[in-house]
Amino acid sequence: MFTRKKTVWLYLMPGFLGLLAFYFVPFFWGVWFSLTDGTIDNKFVGFQNYLNVWRNEIFQLGLKNTLELSLLCAPVIFVLAFLLASLMRKRVAGDGFFRNALLMPYLMPSSAMLIIWLLMFDYGGVINRMVTAMGFERVFWLEGGALRVPIVLLYIWKNLGFSVVIFTAALQAVPESLYEYAALEGAGFFRRQFSITLPQVLPTAFLVFVLAMVNAFKIFKEVYVIGGAYPEESVYTLQHYMNNKFAKLDYQDVTTAAYSFAVIVIVLFLLMYRAKSVRQGENAA
Amino acid sequence: MTNIKPNQNLPRGEVIPPVIGPDPSLAYGFTPEPVRAPTKPHLFISLPKRRGGKWLRSLRRDVRALRQSRPLTIAMFCLIAVLMLTPIVFTFLYSFFPKGEITTYLGLRNRYDATKWLDVLYAPSVVSLRQYYTILIEEPEYLKLFVNSAMYGGAILLGQTLIIPMTAYALSRFAFRGRDTLFFLVLMLMLLPFQVTMAPSVMTLRALGLLNTPWAIILPSIFSPFYIFLLRQFMVGIPGEIIEAGQMDGTGTLRTFAHVVLPVCRPILGAAAALSFADCWNLVEQPLVYLTDSRLQPLSVMFNKMNEEGQAVAFAGAALYLLPMLLIYIYFQDDILLGVQLSELK
Structure with a gap:
C-alpha cells in the first residue's frame, strides 16, 4: 500500500474525470431533475414528481412486471445453479466441457438468438411438441402472459452459467474433511447438505441470489429483442416505461421513475453488504 | 520419500529397534509406527517426466x-x-x-x-x-453494421486498456482520502440499470456535443464501473509482500505498476477484455438512446430490424454475429472462468 504518494493523482485522474463526467455528474444531476418541475424556471417541487409517477398506472405496471420477472428469474437461476454446482463439486469426466457449455451463452448476443427462439416457441415448434408429448394442450407462447416464458428462458439460458461458476467455486472451497468427519459421525447425505454445505456457503448463496436479482432487474435486452419497444402488457418492464417516457422528452418522469427503482436496488444492495459484514464478523471470531 | 537411502546395515524386513529415550507417544500423542527397512531393494533411477501437453x-x-x-x-x-x-x-x-x-x-x-x-x-x-455470399458481398448493409459493432468494441477495449487498470491500481494500492467513498460510488453505479442515469447522461453528452456521434457510445463505456470494480478486486488480493519487495529495491509506483502489478493481473485482464467485448457486442440500451442516425447503430440494435426484410439470410447473419464471441470464448475460456469467479463481491 502506497501512502502519501502524490503520483496517485496521475493514475486516478483520467479514470476519475471520466467517471465524473459520464456517471457521477449525471447521477446527481438526475436527483435534482427528479425534484424539479421541468419548466423554464425549473422550480423546486419536492416529492411532487414522485407522487405523480407512483400514481401512474403504466409505471405501476412496469414496476410490477419488473419485480415479477425478477422474482421469477432469480429463484429459478438460484436453485438450478445450486443443484448443478453441488453436482460439480467433485470432478467428473468432462466437467470442464460442461462448465464451458454452461458459461458460453453468457457471451452470446441476445439478438442473434431471436430467430432460433421464435422457431422453438412457434405454435408448431419443438417446445409445443414437448408440451403435447407430456399430455397438455399446445400453448400460444408468443402472446399474452405466456410470452414471459420464452423471455425468462432466454434470460436463464444466458445467465445460468455465471451463477453456477460462482457457486461451484464456493462449494469447492468447503473443506472435504468436514464431510469426512460428518460421515464418520454417521451423518447421512441430507444431514450433511443441511449441516455442512448450507451454513458454509450461505454468504455466497445470498450473494448469488441478490446478484441474480439485481441482474434480473436489468432484464430489458431480452424483452426488447423479443417484444420490441412496446411489447405485450405482460412483459412491459420499468425500463420500457423509462425509455418511452424518454422518447417523449419527459425527463422528469424518467428520472423520477429511475430513482424510485434505484432506491429498491440500493436497499437490496445494502442488505447484501450487511450480510457480507456479518460473514466477515464470523470469520474474525 | 522414494529417495531415502536404505540403511545397508539392517537386514531387509526387520523391525528397527525403538529409539531409546522418553516415550515418544507422550510427546506427540500417538505411537509412531515402527520404521521398517524397505522390503525391496531400492531403485535409484528417476522416472522420466510425464510427457504431453495441457490437453x-x-x-x-x-x-x-x-x-x-x-x-x-x-x-x-x-x-x-x-x-x-x-x-x-x-x-x-x-x-x-x-x-x-x-x-x-x-x-x-x-x-x-x-x-x-x-x-x-x-x-x-x-x-x-x-x-453468406448475400450478406457479405451482395448486400453490404449487414457488413456495415458488423463493422460498426467491431469499431465500437475495438475503441472501447482500447480505451479501457488505457484507463481501467490505472484507475483500479489507484483504488487498490494507494491510500488517499475519499478512496472508500469513491469505491462505494463505483460499486453502486455498477449495480444500477442503465436507465437510472439515462436522461441526465443524454443532457451531459449533449452539453459536451457528443450526442449522436460514435463517441456517445464509446466514451461512457470506457469508464465502465463494473470493470474498474473487477480489476480493483483482483489487485486488492495481490500480496503486499510482492510490492514491498519492489519498494525495498527502490522501484517507484510506475515501475511497480508496469513490472509487478500488470504481469500478476494477466489472467484477469484477459477475462475483463473478453467480457467487456461481449458487452459491447451486445449493446442495446445505449445506442437506442444516444444515436438517432441509423447508419451509426451497431449490429445488436439493427439486427432484428434487418431480419424482417431479409429472413432468408437471417441464420448466416446470426452465425456471423456469434462467431467472434465464440472464438473469443474459446481463446479466453480459462480467464473468463476466473473472471466470473472473482466477480463475486468480496
Whole structure:
C-alpha cells in the first residue's frame, strides 16, 4: 500500500474525470431533475414528481412486471445453479466441457438468438411438441402472459452459467474433511447438505441470489429483442416505461421513475453488504 | 520419500529397534509406527517426466475421472450441455441451408393450425454458402453494421486498456482520502440499470456535443464501473509482500505498476477484455438512446430490424454475429472462468 504518494493523482485522474463526467455528474444531476418541475424556471417541487409517477398506472405496471420477472428469474437461476454446482463439486469426466457449455451463452448476443427462439416457441415448434408429448394442450407462447416464458428462458439460458461458476467455486472451497468427519459421525447425505454445505456457503448463496436479482432487474435486452419497444402488457418492464417516457422528452418522469427503482436496488444492495459484514464478523471470531 | 537411502546395515524386513529415550507417544500423542527397512531393494533411477501437453494431461485426468465417476451425473451434464448448445449449433447449421429452403421454412411459422407441426430440419438439400455470399458481398448493409459493432468494441477495449487498470491500481494500492467513498460510488453505479442515469447522461453528452456521434457510445463505456470494480478486486488480493519487495529495491509506483502489478493481473485482464467485448457486442440500451442516425447503430440494435426484410439470410447473419464471441470464448475460456469467479463481491 502506497501512502502519501502524490503520483496517485496521475493514475486516478483520467479514470476519475471520466467517471465524473459520464456517471457521477449525471447521477446527481438526475436527483435534482427528479425534484424539479421541468419548466423554464425549473422550480423546486419536492416529492411532487414522485407522487405523480407512483400514481401512474403504466409505471405501476412496469414496476410490477419488473419485480415479477425478477422474482421469477432469480429463484429459478438460484436453485438450478445450486443443484448443478453441488453436482460439480467433485470432478467428473468432462466437467470442464460442461462448465464451458454452461458459461458460453453468457457471451452470446441476445439478438442473434431471436430467430432460433421464435422457431422453438412457434405454435408448431419443438417446445409445443414437448408440451403435447407430456399430455397438455399446445400453448400460444408468443402472446399474452405466456410470452414471459420464452423471455425468462432466454434470460436463464444466458445467465445460468455465471451463477453456477460462482457457486461451484464456493462449494469447492468447503473443506472435504468436514464431510469426512460428518460421515464418520454417521451423518447421512441430507444431514450433511443441511449441516455442512448450507451454513458454509450461505454468504455466497445470498450473494448469488441478490446478484441474480439485481441482474434480473436489468432484464430489458431480452424483452426488447423479443417484444420490441412496446411489447405485450405482460412483459412491459420499468425500463420500457423509462425509455418511452424518454422518447417523449419527459425527463422528469424518467428520472423520477429511475430513482424510485434505484432506491429498491440500493436497499437490496445494502442488505447484501450487511450480510457480507456479518460473514466477515464470523470469520474474525 | 522414494529417495531415502536404505540403511545397508539392517537386514531387509526387520523391525528397527525403538529409539531409546522418553516415550515418544507422550510427546506427540500417538505411537509412531515402527520404521521398517524397505522390503525391496531400492531403485535409484528417476522416472522420466510425464510427457504431453495441457490437453493430453486434461484428457488423462478425464479418463481417470470417468473410471471412478457417477454415470447418472454425467448423463445429466451431457443433457444440459446439449440443451445449452443446441440454439448455437442450429444457428450455424441453418446458415448453410440454401436461401429458398430457409424462406419456405420460416414461412411455415405462425400457422395456428392444431393439426400441423413445424418440422425440425436436420440437413439441407444442398449445403450452400449462398446466405453468406448475400450478406457479405451482395448486400453490404449487414457488413456495415458488423463493422460498426467491431469499431465500437475495438475503441472501447482500447480505451479501457488505457484507463481501467490505472484507475483500479489507484483504488487498490494507494491510500488517499475519499478512496472508500469513491469505491462505494463505483460499486453502486455498477449495480444500477442503465436507465437510472439515462436522461441526465443524454443532457451531459449533449452539453459536451457528443450526442449522436460514435463517441456517445464509446466514451461512457470506457469508464465502465463494473470493470474498474473487477480489476480493483483482483489487485486488492495481490500480496503486499510482492510490492514491498519492489519498494525495498527502490522501484517507484510506475515501475511497480508496469513490472509487478500488470504481469500478476494477466489472467484477469484477459477475462475483463473478453467480457467487456461481449458487452459491447451486445449493446442495446445505449445506442437506442444516444444515436438517432441509423447508419451509426451497431449490429445488436439493427439486427432484428434487418431480419424482417431479409429472413432468408437471417441464420448466416446470426452465425456471423456469434462467431467472434465464440472464438473469443474459446481463446479466453480459462480467464473468463476466473473472471466470473472473482466477480463475486468480496
